[in-house]
Amino acid sequence: xxxxxxxxxxxxxxxxxxxxxxxxxxxxxxxxxxxxxxxxxxxxxxxxxxxxxxxxxxxxxxxxxxxxxxxxxxxxxxxxxxxxxxxxxxxxxxxxxxxxxxxxxxxxxxxxxxxxxxxxxxxxxxxxxxxxxxxxxxxxxxxxxxxxxxxxxxxxxxxxxxxxxxxxxxxxxxxxxxxxxxxxxxxxxxxxxxxxxxxxxxxxxxxxxxxxxxxxxxxxxxxxxxxxxxxxxxxxxxxxxxxxxxxxxxxxxxxxxxxxxxxxxxxxxxxxxxxxxxxxxxxxxxxxxxxxxxxxxxxxxxxxxxxxxxxxxxxxxxxxxxxxxxxxxxxxxxxxxxxxxxxxxxxxxxxxxxxxxxxxxxxxxxxxxxxxxxxxxxxxxxxxxx
Amino acid sequence: xxxxxxxxxxxxxxxxxxxxxxxxxxxxxxxxxxxxxxxxxxxxxxxxxxxxxxxxxxxxxxxxxxxxxxxxxxxxxxxxxxxxxxxxxxxxxxxxxxxxxxxxxxxxxxxxxxxxxxxxxxxxxxxxxxxxxxxxxxxxxxxxxxxxxxxxxxxxxxxxxxxxxxxxxxxxxxxxxxxxxxxxxxxxxxxxxxxxxxxxxxxxxxxxxxxxxxxxxxxxxxxxxxxxxxxxxxxxxxxxxxxxxxxxxxxxxxxxxxxxxxxxxxxxxxxxxxxxxxxxxxxxxxxxxxxxxxxxxxxxxxxxxxxxxxxxxxxxxxxxxxxxxxxxxxxxxxxxxxxxxxxxxxxxxxxxxxxxxxxxxxxxxxxxxxxxxxxx
Numbered sequence: 120x121x122x123x124x125x126x127x128x129x130x131x132x133x134x135x136x137x138x139x140x141x142x143x144x145x146x147x148x149x150x151x152x153x154x155x156x157x158x159x160x161x162x163x164x165x166x167x168x169x170x171x172x173x174x175x176x177x178x179x180x181x182x183x184x185x186x187x188x189x190x191x192x193x194x195x196x197x198x199x200x201x202x203x204x205x206x207x208x209x210x211x212x213x214x215x216x217x218x219x220x221x222x223x224x225x226x227x228x229x230x231x232x233x234x235x236x237x238x239x240x241x242x243x244x245x246x247x248x249x250x251x252x253x254x255x256x257x258x259x260x261x262x263x264x265x266x267x268x269x270x271x272x273x274x275x276x277x278x279x280x281x282x283x284x285x286x287x288x289x290x291x292x293x294x295x296x297x298x299x300x301x302x303x304x305x306x307x308x309x310x311x312x313x314x315x316x317x318x319x320x321x322x323x324x325x326x327x328x329x330x331x332x333x334x335x336x337x338x339x340x341x342x343x344x345x346x347x348x349x350x351x352x353x354x355x356x357x358x359x360x361x362x363x364x365x366x367x368x369x370x371x372x373x374x375x376x377x378x379x380x381x382x383x384x385x386x387x388x389x390x391x392x393x394x395x396x397x398x399x400x401x402x403x404x405x406x407x408x409x410x411x412x413x414x415x416x417x418x419x420x421x422x423x424x425x426x427x428x429x430x431x432x433x434x435x436x437x438x439x440x441x442x443x444x445x446x447x448x449x450x451x452x453x454x455x456x457x458x459x460x461x462x463x464x465x466x467x468x469x470x471x472x473x474x475x476x477x478x479x480x481x482x483x484x485x486x487x488x489x490x491x492x493x494x495x496x497x498x499x500x501x502x503x504x505x
Numbered sequence: 506x507x508x509x510x511x512x513x514x515x516x517x518x519x520x521x522x523x524x525x526x527x528x529x530x531x532x533x534x535x536x537x538x539x540x541x542x543x544x545x546x547x548x549x550x551x552x553x554x555x556x557x558x559x560x561x562x563x564x565x566x567x568x569x570x571x572x573x574x575x576x577x578x579x580x581x582x583x584x585x586x587x588x589x590x591x592x593x594x595x596x597x598x599x600x601x602x603x604x605x606x607x608x609x610x611x612x613x614x615x616x617x618x619x620x621x622x623x624x625x626x627x628x629x630x631x632x633x634x635x636x637x638x639x640x641x642x643x644x645x646x647x648x649x650x651x652x653x654x655x656x657x658x659x660x661x662x663x664x665x666x667x668x669x670x671x672x673x674x675x676x677x678x679x680x681x682x683x684x685x686x687x688x689x690x691x692x693x694x695x696x697x698x699x700x701x702x703x704x705x706x707x708x709x710x711x712x713x714x715x716x717x718x719x720x721x722x723x724x725x726x727x728x729x730x731x732x733x734x735x736x737x738x739x740x741x742x743x744x745x746x747x748x749x750x751x752x753x754x755x756x757x758x759x760x761x762x763x764x765x766x767x768x769x770x771x772x773x774x775x776x777x778x779x780x781x782x783x784x785x786x787x788x789x790x791x792x793x794x795x796x797x798x799x800x801x802x803x804x805x806x807x808x809x810x811x812x813x814x815x816x817x818x819x820x821x822x823x824x825x826x827x828x829x830x831x832x833x834x835x836x837x838x839x840x841x842x843x844x845x846x847x848x849x850x851x852x853x854x855x856x857x858x859x860x861x862x863x864x865x866x867x868x869x870x871x872x873x874x875x876x877x878x879x880x881x
Binding site for chain 2: 385387388390391392398399401402403405406407409410411413414416417418419420421424426431434437438489491492493495496499500501502503504505
């Protein structure tokens with residue numbers, strides 16, 4: 120077994136050496152360096168296209184998916200080896216998408232054979248870019264309160280309503296969308312639909328945030344006709360699919376630390392505070408940041424070993440996002456009036472204030488801090504329900 | 506390793522059941538406090554520590570100890586913290602043992618530590634705040650030996666210790682690491698006055714006065730003027746240990762408070778139903794988990810002798826003290842009036858946190874070290 124794995128490792132190493140373009144081994148510096156794929160995608164370079172094509176050919180855009188659906192059919196250990204070997208040469212991921220991280224796993228579990236054959240292959244090859252239609256103006260923290268309606272019209276669903284915070288809706292080809300198919304029960308009246316964003320009646324509008332431009336959109340559905348076979352799971356059982364998918368979102372959280380975009384976790388070395396009171400506050404933050412980094416390592420190990428409480432990603436999300444907000448507050452304080460410039464080249468187009476304002480959303484998106492605290496209180500601390 | 510090994514889990518279980526059964530608040534802390542015992546802890550319990558091998562947890566196997574590391578010590582200390590067990594474990598088995606390991610004093614003292622007969626203390630602080638580099642207690646050469654003059658304070662177990670590891674200055678000036686020398690001072694040394702006092706948590710700490718205390722050259726631990734090496738080793742082990750004990754104090758206070766939230770009724774409801782309290786309890790849970798992770802990272806780095814250990818020891822001590830302080834404040838507040846009474850145990854956690862928070866440097870001392878080690 121170990122021998123097989125060693126062979127796999129050396130073969131993989133040799134193959135990556137031969138096939139990963141040198142340009143794709145450079146660190147990711149900008150949004151355009153990340154390949155999202157899809158019908159509207161413009162490849163940044165031939166190397167980016169080539170890297171996607173050779174990896175997709177081998178099924179290694181989704182190495183642990185079954186071969187029959189465009190995956191690599193690798194075991195978890197082999198996937199780990201591939202990941203290690205890619206990291207070793209600094210290879211960029213050939214493809215990043217919500218199809219891979221969110222929809223794919225849900226389809227593997229809940230999709231029909233026909234759906235798997237059709238959609239999973241498209242995702243693996245980076246042909247279709249997906250977006251997620253969950254939140255609505257009236258359904259944020261209370262997601263199951265969603266109102267976007269899908270009526271059964273015999274040979275199709277007729278969808279009307281509005282979604283909000285749809286990331287990259289303006290760049291996506293298809294949407295996976297939670298809709299209300301029954302008003303008899305709150306969670307038990309939700310279905311999970313897939314449809315093309317080019318279907319007549321679908322429109323999107325980007326949302327300008329306090330920090331400036333953003334990937335978020337509002338998405339409107341006006342008499343959108345969706346074929347009956349584009350439902351995942353049973354009618355009115357979409358909440359199960361949605362919850363499963365959110366579980367995968369949590370696994371992503373499990374793998375992430377304090378998102379500092381590659382810069383140091385601690386602020387002192389970055390800001391060199393001369394003011395003694397600011398230095399004290401930054402030292403206080405740095406202690407918390409280093410302690411949280413220890414927590415991230417411990418959590419990732421525990422999660423992998425199955426020793427973490429299933430609700431513990433809520434704790435990580437809460438602590439990590441609150442810490443990141445504090446980090447940004449201190450970056451503003453340390454920057455003084457330099458940190459107020461919004462457009463100048465000197466300020467890298469207001470990187471500090473834009474990051475500061477954007478960070479305020481961290482403790483709102485993906486479940487607010489207050490929701491995470493509710494989850495901890497209920498599921499981990501087992502405090503009585505009101 | 507980020508996670509515990511099977512052996513470590515077994516040790517954790519042993520320590521947990523031993524300390525819950527034998528080291529509980531009524532049996533130990535309240536008992537010794539209420540009879541106003543001289544030493545502030547029970548020697549019988551210390552013997553039981555020895556029988557389990559725990560007094561020799563960090564003593565090398567070649568000396569008959571368990572030869573384990575800071576991580577294993579932390580597992581025991583978290584349980585000590587949870588039960589508020591008074592014992593000389595941290596000063597004797599961890600900081601004391603670490604200060605003399607690899608020296609001739611190890612041969613003299615390790616057997617008595619292993620058997621649970623000896624207690625060691627560490628005399629470092631000379632003012633109300635921890636500042637080991639500022640050591641000023643004078644050690645003058647005289648003949649073949651030294652004469653010590655000066656004062657020490659906050660010497661935990663100083664009144665019951667058989668030997669006091671004392672930091673003194675043989676060279677350089679206060680503020681410098683070079684020129685500090687460690688001495689093994691016997692409890693009955695002529696010219697040594699010991700004023701042992703009860704602290705807020707009923708543990709005992711001594712103020713020591715050295716009036717021309719004459720010591721032979723063989724009292725030196727390690728090198729003359731090179732005491733910083735064994736001293737910083739002892740302080741690092743002690744700080745990491747105190748961090749683990751503080752995590753235990755926080756976890757114990759939090760568990761007691763959560764129990765109270767699940768049974769206390771007001772306005773016809775369990776108070777644990779109130780979101781105002783739920784959110785504070787959930788925040789505290791998150792903080793305790795993070796403090797524990799920091800403490801384990803510190804001990805793991807210490808055991809691996811990684812250069813980053815120094816930084817993480819201070820991260821762990823600062824974080825654990827800050828979180829334990831939050832836990833005891835929330836504990837008393839959420840218990841309401843009963844939390845202010847001596848009859849209830851929650852206040853005892855608050856008292857212990859105050860002492861442990863100060864021991865080996867408070868949050869401000871360790872934050873300053875984190876800043877210093879990070880170059881700002």
